[in-house]
Amino acid sequence: xxxxxxxxxxxxxxxxxxxxxxxxxxxxxxxxxxxxxxxxxxxxxxxxxxxxxxxxxxxxxxxxxxxxxxxxxxxxxxxxxxxxxxxxxxxxxxxxxxxxxxxxxxxxxxxxxxxxxxxxxxxxxxxxxxxxxxxxxxxxxxxxxxxxxxxxxxxxxxxxxxxxxxxxxxxxxxxxxxxxxxxxxxxxxxxxxxxxxxxxxxxxxxxxxxxxxxxxxxxxxxxxxxxxxxxxxxxxxxxxxxxxxxxxxxxxxxxxxxxxxxxxxxxxxxxxxxxxxxxxxxxxxxxxxxxxxxxxxxxxxxxxxxxxxxxxxxxxxxxxxxxxxxxxxxxxxxxxxxxxxxxxxxxxxxxxxxxxxxxxxxxxxxxxxxxxxxxxxx
Numbered sequence: 001x002x003x004x005x006x007x008x009x010x011x012x013x014x015x016x017x018x019x020x021x022x023x024x025x026x027x028x029x030x031x032x033x034x035x036x037x038x039x040x041x042x043x044x045x046x047x048x049x050x051x052x053x054x055x056x057x058x059x060x061x062x063x064x065x066x067x068x069x070x071x072x073x074x075x076x077x078x079x080x081x082x083x084x085x086x087x088x089x090x091x092x093x094x095x096x097x098x099x100x101x102x103x104x105x106x107x108x109x110x111x112x113x114x115x116x117x118x119x120x121x122x123x124x125x126x127x128x129x130x131x132x133x134x135x136x137x138x139x140x141x142x143x144x145x146x147x148x149x150x151x152x153x154x155x156x157x158x159x160x161x162x163x164x165x166x167x168x169x170x171x172x173x174x175x176x177x178x179x180x181x182x183x184x185x186x187x188x189x190x191x192x193x194x195x196x197x198x199x200x201x202x203x204x205x206x207x208x209x210x211x212x213x214x215x216x217x218x219x220x221x222x223x224x225x226x227x228x229x230x231x232x233x234x235x236x237x238x239x240x241x242x243x244x245x246x247x248x249x250x251x252x253x254x255x256x257x258x259x260x261x262x263x264x265x266x267x268x269x270x271x272x273x274x275x276x277x278x279x280x281x282x283x284x285x286x287x288x289x290x291x292x293x294x295x296x297x298x299x300x301x302x303x304x305x306x307x308x309x310x311x312x313x314x315x316x317x318x319x320x321x322x323x324x325x326x327x328x329x330x331x332x333x334x335x336x337x338x339x340x341x342x343x344x345x346x347x348x349x350x351x352x353x354x355x356x357x358x359x360x361x362x363x364x365x366x367x368x369x370x371x372x373x374x375x376x377x378x
Contacts, residue, residue, distance in 0.1 A: 062091040066117035069096030079317040115301040121357035128154040134291040140302040150326040159287035159323040162343040180205045191256035197239035199371040214353035266322030282352035
């Protein structure tokens with residue numbers, strides 16, 4: 001046989017050489033194809049970026065964000081302003097306080113100083129109806145994961161807080177009040193109480209106790225609510241008027257039960273003061289921002305709101321003040337030790353209801369007038 005006696009296997013060698021040459025050609029073709037594809041992709045990306053950049057308005061030197069100031073302003077700077085400046089190289093100037101009248105005057109005069117401004121829930125509804133604010137651009141501001149109650153076409157819900165039930169742990173050591181019905185139960189849970197001197201929240205709480213389901217609260221039945229409030233009125237020793245009061249009243253033991261905004265109890269809970277809260281029946285409200293109609297840098301206002309929807313930045317703000325944002329992903333970046341004290345923690349959120357800013361914008365006048373009359377009545 002060929003090769004058995006020492007003959008050279010030349011045909012096999014030539015086939016191996018042809019195969020190697022073919023492999024080298026294939027590798028070359030593949031490498032070139034990948035190079036060309038990569039070049040096309042890079043050129044396409046560059047073209048897209050150039051196209052996007054061409055559409056961008058010229059970067060302003062600064063934008064102006066108007067908010068409530070104080071501790072909120074400090075953490076707006078740390079959570080959002082610094083991040084915006086780093087991302088875009090545009091300075092954020094903070095002004096305060098919030099002022100609906102000034103917003104209206106700016107827009108109507110055509111001299112809008114603010115790029116973005118904080119606004120109260122009912123004022124936001126008024127501003128929308130009066131055409132004082134720009135529409136939120138959902139192609140820029142991603143609110144796809146926000147709850148339906150926080151996706152107004154014109155109002156950006158930046159944070160959420162809740163009016164909750166708070167109590168002295170050292171007074172109610174075993175069985176403690178867990179619901180507003182318990183708050184009303186003065187025999188089972190005796191002691192002085194405090195409620196806000198305002199119909200918001202109190203009317204809703206009264207109706208919940210009287211058996212109205214949370215999703216059927218609106219429109220509020222004022223007669224029914226005030227009738228239920230008659231039962232607790234003699235036991236309310238302090239009608240609070242400022243957000244700091246309820247926590248201080250409880251600390252001083254002037255009252256043993258109080259309603260209050262969760263953020264006002266946040267620091268005390270973290271420091272393990274003899275106070276605790278219950279989320280059942282909590283009244284959720286939104287901290288809102290808008291872009292004034294005719295703001296000269298409105299596009300950058302949209303970008304600022306988009307940044308405020310970032311879950312990691314929302315977590316920075318929530319960790320400091322106890323007022324979380326509405327992006328549900330933010331809870332993943334919140335300090336696990338603090339999450340139980342936040343209204344958006346899933347187990348807390350499902351126990352609460354949303355206050356209707358729209359109902360209150362339409363009916364606040366008559367409700368407040370009736371409240372004042374009721375409070376004076378003996």
